[in-house]
Amino acid sequence: DTEVTQTPKHLVMGMTNKKSLKCEQHMGHRAMYWYKQKAKKPPELMFVYSYEKLSINESVPSRFSPECPNSSLLNLHLHALQPEDSALYLCASSQGAAGGRETQYFGPGTRLLVL
Amino acid sequence: GNSVTQMEGPVTLSEEAFLTINCTYTATGYPSLFWYVQYPGEGLQLLLKATKADDKGSNKGFEATYRKETTSFHLEKGSVQVSDSAVYFCALSPTYSGSARQLTFGSGTQLTVLP
Numbered sequence: 001d002t003e004v005t006q007t008p009k010h011l012v013m014g015m016t017n018k019k020s021l022k023c024e025q026h027m028g029h030r031a032m033y034w035y036k037q038k039a040k041k042p043p044e045l046m047f048v049y050s051y052e053k054l055s056i057n058e059s060v061p062s063r064f065s066p067e068c069p070n071s072s073l074l075n076l077h078l079h080a081l082q083p084e085d086s087a088l089y090l091c092a093s094s095q096g097a098a099g100g101r102e103t104q105y106f107g108p109g110t111r112l113l114v115l
Numbered sequence: 116g117n118s119v120t121q122m123e124g125p126v127t128l129s130e131e132a133f134l135t136i137n138c139t140y141t142a143t144g145y146p147s148l149f150w151y152v153q154y155p156g157e158g159l160q161l162l163l164k165a166t167k168a169d170d171k172g173s174n175k176g177f178e179a180t181y182r183k184e185t186t187s188f189h190l191e192k193g194s195v196q197v198s199d200s201a202v203y204f205c206a207l208s209p210t211y212s213g214s215a216r217q218l219t220f221g222s223g224t225q226l227t228v229l230p
Contacts, residue, residue: 006158041223
């Protein structure tokens with residue numbers, strides 16, 4: 001099974017709201033990722049967690065706050081977003097093995113609209 | 116650094132036509148290479164992959180061969196269907212170095228297949 005699940009599928013929020021995106025995988029993977037994707041563009045990496053520790057933060061604004069409660073779950077907390085943050089947010093996971101060259105498996109994404 | 120150059124789109128074909136989407140890469144070491152497909156309104160799905168030189172990845176009638184001498188990983192399908200209409204992303208996963216654990220994506224190619 002190579003499934004990554006994400007909830008919710010769609011989210012509409014105002015600029016003063018606080019919301020969270022959730023991601024889950026049961027493949028025993030130890031690396032998890034958040035990406036942001038604008039229409040017809042490749043995904044842009046936001047955060048990488050490796051063995052539940054934040055290993056990469058691609059200079060993402062502090063209104064995005066990731067959390068990795070355990071090896072299967074990844075959250076993205078959203079606060080005071082801007083309309084330009086509207087996008088498809090994708091979660092992915094990979095084995096996390098030394099040596100790299102890994103396959104990342106993506107979830108279906110959360111389509112976020114900020115009003 | 117690593118980079119992936121992908122054939123510009125959009126590409127429009129008639130059903131049963133032959134498809135080629137070109138992909139070349141720049142990377143140190145021996146990366147793994149991938150094709151991901153994104154159907155309208157969905158996340159990225161792994162279409163096929165290859166992990167070493169001369170490997171051929173294949174799935175759903177699509178094929179791509181890892182050519183180290185030309186640093187290429189071109190996607191081909193002998194007879195496309197309307198259901199193949201999607202955006203296709205070529206990507207590489209580098210040899211792990213330090214905290215780097217990132218996929219490098221090409222710009223994506225929009226394929227439309229007409230009946």
